[in-house]
Amino acid sequence: MNEREAALRRAAELGLDYLAGLDERHVGARADATAIAQRIGGLLPEAGTDAVSVVEELAGAADPGIVASVGPRYFGFVIGGALPAAAATDWLVGAWGQNAALHALSPAAAAAEQVAGRWMLELLGLPADASVGLPTGAGLGNAIGLAAGRHAVLARAGWDVEAHGLYGAPEITVLIGEEAHATVLTALQYLGLGRDRVVRVPTDDQGRIRADSAAAALAAVDGPLIAVLQAGNVNTGAFDPVDEIADAVADHPNTWIHVDGAFGLWAAVSPSLRHLVEGVDRADSWSTDAHKWLNVGYDCGFVAVRDAEAHRAAMSASASYLMRSEQRENWEWTLDSSRRARGFVLYAAIRSLGREGVQALVERCCMLARRMADRLRDAEGVEVLNDVVLNQVMVRFGGSDERTREVIAAVQADGTAWMGGTTWKGVAAMRISVSNWSTTEADADRTVDAILRCAASA
Ligand SMILES: *Cc1c(COP(=O)(O)O)cnc(C)c1O
Numbered sequence: 001m002n003e004r005e006a007a008l009r010r011a012a013e014l015g016l017d018y019l020a021g022l023d024e025r026h027v028g029a030r031a032d033a034t035a036i037a038q039r040i041g042g043l044l045p046e047a048g049t050d051a052v053s054v055v056e057e058l059a060g061a062a063d064p065g066i067v068a069s070v071g072p073r074y075f076g077f078v079i080g081g082a083l084p085a086a087a088a089t090d091w092l093v094g095a096w097g098q099n100a101a102l103h104a105l106s107p108a109a110a111a112a113e114q115v116a117g118r119w120m121l122e123l124l125g126l127p128a129d130a131s132v133g134l135p136t137g138a139g140l141g142n143a144i145g146l147a148a149g150r151h152a153v154l155a156r157a158g159w160d161v162e163a164h165g166l167y168g169a170p171e172i173t174v175l176i177g178e179e180a181h182a183t184v185l186t187a188l189q190y191l192g193l194g195r196d197r198v199v200r201v202p203t204d205d206q207g208r209i210r211a212d213s214a215a216a217a218l219a220a221v222d223g224p225l226i227a228v229l230q231a232g233n234v235n236t237g238a239f240d241p242v243d244e245i246a247d248a249v250a251d252h253p254n255t256w257i258h259v260d261g262a263f264g265l266w267a268a269v270s271p272s273l274r275h276l277v278e279g280v281d282r283a284d285s286w287s288t289d290a291h292k293w294l295n296v297g298y299d300c301g302f303v304a305v306r307d308a309e310a311h312r313a314a315m316s317a318s319a320s321y322l323m324r325s326e327q328r329e330n331w332e333w334t335l336d337s338s339r340r341a342r343g344f345v346l347y348a349a350i351r352s353l354g355r356e357g358v359q360a361l362v363e364r365c366c367m368l369a370r371r372m373a374d375r376l377r378d379a380e381g382v383e384v385l386n387d388v389v390l391n392q393v394m395v396r397f398g399g400s401d402e403r404t405r406e407v408i409a410a411v412q413a414d415g416t417a418w419m420g421g422t423t424w425k426g427v428a429a430m431r432i433s434v435s436n437w438s439t440t441e442a443d444a445d446r447t448v449d450a451i452l453r454c455a456a457s458a
Pocket of ligand 1: 078136137138139140181183230232233234260261262263289301
């Protein structure tokens, strides 16, 4: 066996061993970055090391700092695992090593994005002729959607923002909710629209933009307008009233609505959840993640734009660029040029589940979130703070911030499951996000048992 083959086979073995041990593994990390850096660090090596040893030593040394977030009892942030077909395809993509920027570099990668992009639009109930891009995640998807919006509203006002920048441009009013995700603010920061010069609309107890406040704020707007709405709040899972706000926005002549639906947009795949995304198809751009709820593994975001020309104008270099062909070029729809071929993995995930499988995955996670919330709500001294409309649950213990933080720390140290904390409307809470394809009822029950056991002894 040559060195390459030996190293790849060893990596596959180590990966499979890791996955086989997931169910019993301590879910959170057992060492921090400083400790891991001590294990793997040292001086820049002068001489090389054979590939098999590099892989083995790294796997051993990194192990305590590996978080079992692909496993069934990781409920932190909003984190997806990796479906079997997606994980396997990802390994193959590593071997293929395609640069997905251009058709000329990989016709197969171009084809995978085209097909997967079309399937995504259909799954999510978005216009079939929208343009699509595969950024690293929904955060950069927000930046892309807003860049397309910036292009469009300024073009209508007679200004070429790509050529002339924002100096001297007509002012754009940007309207966002108080609960907009942090990446919406960074997108505004990248685009010269400013984090602080936005109109922030108040939200209700679930974190939804108040439609009456939005209408009042919109009444004062004159000139180009970009409104950023949210489908799926990271804490509560709640949705902004997109339909109502779209009605109010429709009175303005020059507007753009962007929807940040990193995980919430997936409600569209389920007839029983679809009411939550009512009106979302009236927006101009949408950002979501495949690496969260679709469980493609990291990384894969998805952005779609109704006006393909605005999308391309905002993202691409000069039209005379020498590699431009008659084909759709992947790099014209995202901020990257060279990048990995994540389209293959997205394709594999959708193909392995089919529409029915995606629906079942989303509905199962929501069912498990309700199951966990119901048991927790029934327990003494435990309060569920949100309406569990999707896959997110917020829990508070003993009516106290201190006690809530103690329970979160105890659960993390226990290792049966992992969940993080948040602050919701001024009070501390534990966040549970059920987003993994492999989580079962038994995992949900075992996790609630662990939470209640930790709460009793913390
Ligand atoms: C996770 C999330 C994002 C950012 O997505 P990344 O995949 O981290 O880029 C943006 N908005 C919402 C609502 C999210 O939940």
